[in-house]
Amino acid sequence: VRLSVHPNNISVSQFSVTLVLEAHNVPELSAGVNCTFENLAEMNGLVEGNRIKCSSPAEKEMPRIIVDKGDHQIVQLYLKSKETGLAFANTSFVFYNCSVHKSCLSCVSSPYQCHWCKYRHDCTHDPRTCSFQEGRVKKPEGCPQLLPAERILVPVNVVKPITLRAKNLPQPQSGQRGYECLLTIQGNEHRVPALRFNSSSVQCQNTSYFYDGMERAVFLWS
Template identity: 30%
Template sequence: MTNVRLTIRTLPELPYGAKYRCVFGSAEPIDAEVTEFGLSCPTPEIHKRPSIPPKMDHVLVPLSVRSSETNKDSSPETSPITTAASIDFMGNALGLSGPNPTHLSNHGFAYCPQFKKRDVILLPNNVLKEIVFEVKNLPHPQPGHTGFQCIIVIEGATMLVPARVDGKNIIVCDKTTYSYEANEGNTASVRVVWNRIHHVDSINVTLYK
C-alpha cells in the first residue's frame, strides 16, 4: 500500500483522542499518521480505488483532511492517487500550495511561518552565542504546548536548544556554545520548531574558528 505524504506547516493540535483522517474521493476515511513534516496517509486498498478510464493512465481523486472530532473536511485538493500531495496548514485554516479551488484569502506559502531574512549567519567556534531570527506569520503555541525550540545539527550531532519569543516576531535560540572538529570552516543546519514537531523554517549557518 502506498503512503501519501502531506507537507503541513503548523499543524493544529487536536484534543486528546482525536485523529486526523485522509479522505480520498468517496472512500472511507483513513487514519493519518502525524509526522515531522505533516501527515502520512495510506492510500485506499486497490479494490476501493476508482477505475481508470479507457485510454488513460491515471485518475484524479479529490483528497481532503478531516478531524475525527468534527468529521468535517478541510478544503480538498485534487491529486493523482499514486503521487504525493502537498498542503499547508496555517493556524486552523488550510491553504493549498497548488490550485486554489475555494479561493482562500490565506492561500499559499506566503502565509506560512518563515524566516523574514535569510542573511548569512556566522557562529564562532566555542563561543557562547544566541541565534536570532525574524519570523513572518509567527504561530502562537496553545496552552500545554512546549513553546519554541531550535534543532541544530553540526557534523552529524543534533542539539535541541530552547528558544523564546522576543517581541511580536523575533525567535531567539538561547545562548549556547557551538563547536566543531574540522580545521576549516563548517556548515551547520538550524531548524526552528514549536511544540517540538511543528516546523517554522530552517537555514544553514557558518561556523568558523
C-alpha cells in the first residue's frame, strides 16, 4: 500500500486544513475510513475513488512544538478502516512552527514557509500578518543586519559618535520608535539614541563612555 498526502506539512497556526490523500493498492474502502494523527486526533475521511479527504487537527489538538526540539515535529498519519478499526496505510506528516525563530536569517533559512516581519521582529507562516508589505522578508539577502567592521576605538570619557555599516535597515514607519544602540560595557547595558542615515548606515549618537582598561562593546539595533 502506498500513501501520499498534499500538503504534507502545515503550520501549527493552521487548523482544520483540508488534506488530500492518494492511496494505491488499498483494499475496498466502501465501508469508510478514518484519518488518525498518532494520538493527537482522529476524524472521518471522505473517500473519492483512490483519494481521501481529511481535515488536519483542530486548534485544541495541535501539537505544541518545543523550542529546543527545533521548528518542526514529524507525526505519522494513518488511514484506519471503519469496518475493522485497524490501520492499513500510513505516511509522514510535518507540523512546523515559524515562531521559534528569533532572527531574520534563522527564519528565512527554514525549509518551511516562514517569513520574517522586519518591523515586528517576528517569524510567521502568513506574511499577510506583517505590519507593512515592504516589511516582509523571504530570502536571506533581504534580512536587516549589521556588517562586520574593523575595530572601533572609543576613548574613555570622550564624547564621540559611532558609525556602523549595515544592510537593509528599514525606515521606521509612522508611530514607530527610531533606532537605538544597546552597548554592553562591563556587564552594564547602555542605550544610546541612533540615527539611520540610509538602509546601509546607522550612527550611535554623541555619547561618552567610562570603563576600566580595554572593554568590548556589543551593538544591537531595535
